[in-house]
Amino acid sequence: MQGLHGRVLDALGPAIAGGAHPAGSVLRIEELEERFACSRTVIREAVRVLESMNLVSSRRRVGLTVRPREEWNLYDPLVIRWRLAGADRAHQLRSLSELRSAVEPVAAGYAARRATAEQCGELVGLAIKLAATARARDLRAFLEHDIAFHRLVLHASGNEMFGRFHDVVGEVLTGRTEHHLMPAEPHPTAVRLHADVAQAIQCGDAERAEAAMREIVVQAMAEMTPVFDDA
Amino acid sequence: MQGLHGRVLDALGPAIAGGAHPAGSVLRIEELEERFACSRTVIREAVRVLESMNLVSSRRRVGLTVRPREEWNLYDPLVIRWRLAGADRAHQLRSLSELRSAVEPVAAGYAARRATAEQCGELVGLAIKLAATARARDLRAFLEHDIAFHRLVLHASGNEMFGRFHDVVGEVLTGRTEHHLMPAEPHPTAVRLHADVAQAIQCGDAERAEAAMREIVVQAMAEMTPVFDDA
DNA sequence: TGCGACCAAAAAGTCATACTTAATCGATGC
DNA sequence: GCATCGATTAAGTATGACTTTTTGGTCGCA
Numbered sequence: 001m002q003g004l005h006g007r008v009l010d011a012l013g014p015a016i017a018g019g020a021h022p023a024g025s026v027l028r029i030e031e032l033e034e035r036f037a038c039s040r041t042v043i044r045e046a047v048r049v050l051e052s053m054n055l056v057s058s059r060r061r062v063g064l065t066v067r068p069r070e071e072w073n074l075y076d077p078l079v080i081r082w083r084l085a086g087a088d089r090a091h092q093l094r095s096l097s098e099l100r101s102a103v104e105p106v107a108a109g110y111a112a113r114r115a116t117a118e119q120c121g122e123l124v125g126l127a128i129k130l131a132a133t134a135r136a137r138d139l140r141a142f143l144e145h146d147i148a149f150h151r152l153v154l155h156a157s158g159n160e161m162f163g164r165f166h167d168v169v170g171e172v173l174t175g176r177t178e179h180h181l182m183p184a185e186p187h188p189t190a191v192r193l194h195a196d197v198a199q200a201i202q203c204g205d206a207e208r209a210e211a212a213m214r215e216i217v218v219q220a221m222a223e224m225t226p227v228f229d230d231a
Numbered sequence: 232m233q234g235l236h237g238r239v240l241d242a243l244g245p246a247i248a249g250g251a252h253p254a255g256s257v258l259r260i261e262e263l264e265e266r267f268a269c270s271r272t273v274i275r276e277a278v279r280v281l282e283s284m285n286l287v288s289s290r291r292r293v294g295l296t297v298r299p300r301e302e303w304n305l306y307d308p309l310v311i312r313w314r315l316a317g318a319d320r321a322h323q324l325r326s327l328s329e330l331r332s333a334v335e336p337v338a339a340g341y342a343a344r345r346a347t348a349e350q351c352g353e354l355v356g357l358a359i360k361l362a363a364t365a366r367a368r369d370l371r372a373f374l375e376h377d378i379a380f381h382r383l384v385l386h387a388s389g390n391e392m393f394g395r396f397h398d399v400v401g402e403v404l405t406g407r408t409e410h411h412l413m414p415a416e417p418h419p420t421a422v423r424l425h426a427d428v429a430q431a432i433q434c435g436d437a438e439r440a441e442a443a444m445r446e447i448v449v450q451a452m453a454e455m456t457p458v459f460d461d462a
Numbered sequence: 463t464g465c466g467a468c469c470a471a472a473a474a475g476t477c478a479t480a481c482t483t484a485a486t487c488g489a490t491g492c
Numbered sequence: 493g494c495a496t497c498g499a500t501t502a503a504g505t506a507t508g509a510c511t512t513t514t515t516g517g518t519c520g521c522a
Contacts, residue, residue, distance in 0.1 A: 003474095003475065003476090003512095004475080004476070005279065005475080005476095009283075028502075028503095029502075029503070030502080038476080038477085039476060039477045039478070040477085040478085041272075041475085041476060041477065041478090042475085042476065042477090044276060044503085044504085045275060045276055045279045045475095046279075048236065048276045048277075048279050048280050049279055049280055049283040052280040052283065052284070052307075052309070053283070058502095058503065058504095059484090059485080059486095059502085059503075060483075060484050060485055060486080060501075060502055060503045060504080061484080061485050061486045061487085061500080061501045061502050061503075062485085062486075062501090062502075062503090063502070063503080064503095069391065070391065070394065070395070072395075073306075073307060073308060073395075074391060074392055074395040075304075075306030075307070075392070075395065076283075076304060076306070076307060077304060078283070094390075095390050095391055095392045096392060098337070098341065098390050098392070098393070099334070099390065099392040099393065101337060102333050102334045102336075102337035102338070102393075103330070103333045103334065105333075106329070106332060106333035107333070110329065159325075159326045159329050159330065160300065160301065160305060160326055161305055161306070161326045161327065161329070161330040162329070162330065162333075163301065164301070164303075164304075164305040164306065234483095234503095234504065234505090235504080235505070236504080236505090259473075259474095260473075260474070261473085269505080269506085270505060270506045270507070271506085271507085272504085272505055272506065272507085273504085273505065273506085275474085275475085276504095276505095289473095289474065289475095290473085290474075290513090290514080290515095291472075291473055291474045291475080291512075291513050291514055291515085292471085292472050292473050292474075292513075292514050292515045292516085293472090293473075293474090293514085293515080294472095294473070294474080295474095
């Protein structure tokens with residue numbers, strides 16, 4: 001995200017999502033021009049985006065009113081990111097983790113029914129890499145393969161809505177690392193469960209894929225409970 | 232959505248989402264000015280929105296390149312609506328229904344753990360209304376209560392991500408009616424299942440709530456299979 | 463022939479100004 | 493207290509000028 005447009009959006013979006021402008025508060029284009037030291041064009045274009053996310057609503061003679069969070073497009077990748085960057089981070093991580101516990105098991109089930117042979121091979125390969133990087137305590141690489149694994153399962157589900165959920169998963173998995181919630185060595189159970197998922201998908205065993213994935217997600221949530229309790 | 236901005240968005244969004252401009256095709260601001268007979272300002276502002284949805288990417292000396300569907304913000308309520316309005320409707324209904332089968336049971340489970348007494352009362356009330364309107368074969372009112380029921384369950388989950396999923400549910404439930412897939416009288420089983428969900432939530436029985444909701448969604452999917460097979 | 467450097471031109475990005483429009487708010491009248 | 497009217501506010505739109513980034517073609521060299 002570059003240019004002045006991107007700069008304004010990357011400042012104003014998080015400010016709103018982070019609560020600096022509570023619901024009901026009113027901003028005016030003129031004051032934003034001054035704040036960001038740019039032209040009305042740039043502000044208007046950024047505001048159009050925020051409006052389409054339902055973060056604000058624009059009205060003549062009033063200005064831009066910040067909408068309540070319940071109205072925001074909470075699935076917008078930018079909104080997710082902005083919220084994760086703010087004081088609401090723990091709360092958002094919890095919400096996303098719960099959502100994940102709904103989506104990923106079912107996606108794994110569909111993957112077991114629909115994955116191509118190539119995807120199966122790749123999943124097994126990633127599961128092996130996960131085991132290797134866990135053993136080597138290479139957390140960076142582990143995260144990388146973990147994200148890739150989940151992304152591939154979602155994609156292999158053959159449902160583009162599941163596929164597009166990878167943004168959420170990536171953010172949650174990354175968030176774990178940033179909160180130092182990754183144990184020095186990932187649980188052997190977690191590693192095994194990933195292999196289980198890969199194998200179940202390869203065998204076309206939807207129920208097993210679903211169950212194993214559910215365990216992965218439930219375990220990940222348990223590991224994050226300390227953060228949630230801050231919320 | 233009013234004004235020229237809204238008009239352009241409401242024409243260009245569906246055109247892209249509906250495949251009139253395939254991935255890789257390039258539009259230019261100048262030609263859009265001519266097509267929509269408005270100023271560059273309006274086009275640029277609309278384009279900013281489409282860009283933030285990842286429908287297009289803008290580049291100097293190239294123009295606006297339509298992105299592949301895998302990159303679109305598929306969870307954006309407008310994108311969902313545009314796709315449902317296009318030739319992809321059946322496919323999108325299927326994808327959304329599968330997603331629904333993931334999300335709603337788990338949301339019902341959380342609702343069983345978190346719903347307020349007031350919400351429980353309201354759910355039971357809606358289940359009663361569903362039964363009455365089904366018996367009276369008042370499909371319009373049935374749909375209305377059905378949507379309200381699901382919306383409330385999602386809200387009662389106490390997770391704003393589930394709560395915000397109500398757009399998806401509303402579109403899918405409404406889509407059934409538009410495809411004349413609503414039977415003359417809703418299945419007594421469906422009606423009973425809704426009551427089961429309401430009761431389970433009231434009793435704090437998460438497993439039962441989840442199981443009953445899963446059955447509702449699975450049954451709804453089965454009823455839509457004829458449409459899916461067109462996809 | 464292939465590669466790198468250079469430059470003109472294309473198309474978006476930004477700015478400024480003017481005009482239009484919708485809607486809010488205050489005053490007035492009943 | 494409510495309805496109407498009109499002025500004013502702040503967003504919506506248009507236009508033209510200028511800036512910036514980047515693409516694509518040309519040229520030179522090995």
